[in-house]
Amino acid sequence: MITTDFVAGSPCWLDLGAPDVPAAAAFYSRVLGWEYEPMGGGEDMDQEMDEDMEGGMFRKDGKVVAGLGRLTEEGARPAWMIYYSVTDADATTRAVERAGGTVRVAPRDLGEWGRMAQYSDPLGGQFAVWQPGTTKGAELVDETGSLSWTELYTTDVAAAKRFYGDVLGWWFSDMELPGGGGTYSLVTPAGLPEKRMHGGLMELPAEHLSLAGGRPYWHPVFHVDDCDAAVARVTGNGGSVQMGPEDAEGVGRLAVCLDPSNADFVLLTPSGD
Template sequence: MITTDPVPGTPCWLDLGAPDVPAAAAFYGTVLGWAYEPMEGTEGGEDMEGGMFRRDGKIVAGLGKLTEAGARSAWMIYYCVEDADATTRAVEQAGGTVRVAPMDLGEWGRMAQYTDPQGGQFAVWQPGTDSGVELVDAPGSLSWTELYTSDAEAAKRFYGDVFGWWYSDMELPGGGGTYSLVTPSGLSEDRMQGGIMGMPKDQLTLTNGRPYWHPVFDVEDCDAAVARVTTNGGSVQMGPDDAEGVGRLAVCLDPSNADFVVLTPEKS
């Protein structure tokens, strides 16, 4: 369960780097019921470079122009930390690299971005006056985070060293492999926030074999959400399928091939 409490090691923010900001805003508005709010001075046309997504008036994610040469459109997930500089040292000591060195974003907080030893990209947020997203674990918001990687054991060691995460492993049905459930340091299993899934490099086609994180969004009707994805220029990599004890889910791509999951949780 993800919450809006800024607890170290938990997801607290996410944003999308998109080549076409207005198109991305329209797509996610239709698929997830988000309202897009451009940053001041960025309204309209080619000048529309980024802003915030809201659901029911609450901030659920950010959107920005993809500017990094050669980068793919993708969601970036940020994890809360108490000290971004200390986290940077931990990342480097554990074998990761720094993509964006710690930097202040006004009074709101301090951020940094990294690459894990296998190539997966992630980020951290040290809250100032802004602790992150305002709505989670509800329809149209983040409910889970997931890493696909070719070396799950190495990933577990790395993120355990950096964030103190602990894991519980479960075998997937039909010989589908092992899925490692992620719980933040010092918290109980009811605060599980994500999973790490090992798979062969040749199945990591979006990144030519490199690991990648993606968000899982809660939706009221998975099949209806998938229909909105496909009728608005997106596509489906997997599903919709029922996962026992989890719910009905599908792995989707937006029109620029940024990946995300839609999930209708199983009713308890």
């Protein structure tokens, strides 16, 4: 489960890079019941951060759940970026480089709120880290309409385990998927019990990763009360469904979805809901 104590190595934030901010804000508001709060660059943010600063925050029941910004990176695809909490972004950057990853955005301060950096793992999966200042992360997680899990689709789970274990200190445990669906590797922050598992790794051939041109990619899983009803809202508002809705034994009912700009995410109604 994901919690808001945000221990080192746990998911703490996510934001969406979208080509059309108003359209993305409207879509997720209708699908997940979020309220969108636009914001502009403040005086305490550096000039580079102020440029092209179109975006804001999503809230659920008044609590911040995610961010939204205009996609400005040339050649980048619309996608959710997941941030993991670290105590020292500079030390993490050095660990990424030692482990064969790439620094996409070098560590930088975002005012008093914290310090961030973005990377690619050795196979191309993109992720980010957050060294908290006054802001620790999202205010609502593991509840209806919020982040409840993170997932990496990769072409090489063994390599991903080595990299993320070295960089973020994760522990892994494997489970066999029903019906011969392969092995799913569960992720837990170092030193915590398995009940604090926050994500998983799934190995897929490159031809099944067409969204990212055959490269691995992370995506968020959002908790919803009724997966089928949420999927209907996705398709009714210009999104599409890659898989599901279907039942996953011991997990719940889920669907892999795309928003209108093809950013991917998963909707999950956990077992027992």
